[in-house]
Amino acid sequence: MHSASGALFIGDSPRVDYRRGGGGVNTQIRSGMTLVPFNQELNRLMLVVKRPQAKSYKVTWGDESKSFSADQLMKGINLAEEFGKNPFSEAFNKVDNAVEKKQAYETAEIKQTFRGAEATKDMEATVAKAEQQREPLVAAIKAAFVPVTHTIKIVAE
DSSP: OEETTEEEEEEEESSOOOOOSSTTOOHHHHHHHTTTTHHHHTOOOEEOOSSOOSSEEEEEETTEEEEEEHHHHHHOEEHHHHOSSOTTHHHHHHHHHHHHHHHHHHHHHHHTGGGSHHHHHOHHHHHHHHHHHHHHHHHHHHHHOOOEEEEEEEEEO
């Protein structure tokens, strides 16, 4: 969609791309991302502007705005890399939190439940009971993956 003041893109993304910065994401993960080309190889939500008319543009995605040269936009910018806090941040936090809860349960399940007195008496029943308790945690992860509606505004500077 184009407007007199610039281009506006509104889209639904069925995937939740990993994003760095903010929220409950472990800082060790963000630090590790500096050691490998994570965004370049795995976060590939790219914004490319073909035939730009101005020398530079202000790009707004979510609550953040940044300026980019026409050359940068013609080559393409990696949105996840350029915008640490973006419309995917909240959705990713929901997925990340659901995964953390499931992992915490599984750690206790293996270290305590499967090594306890109940498991010694009847391992099959213990596993069945533990899996019944784990299933809602798995469902919560699946439910956390929802499309994200987002807007990208591009205005000539």
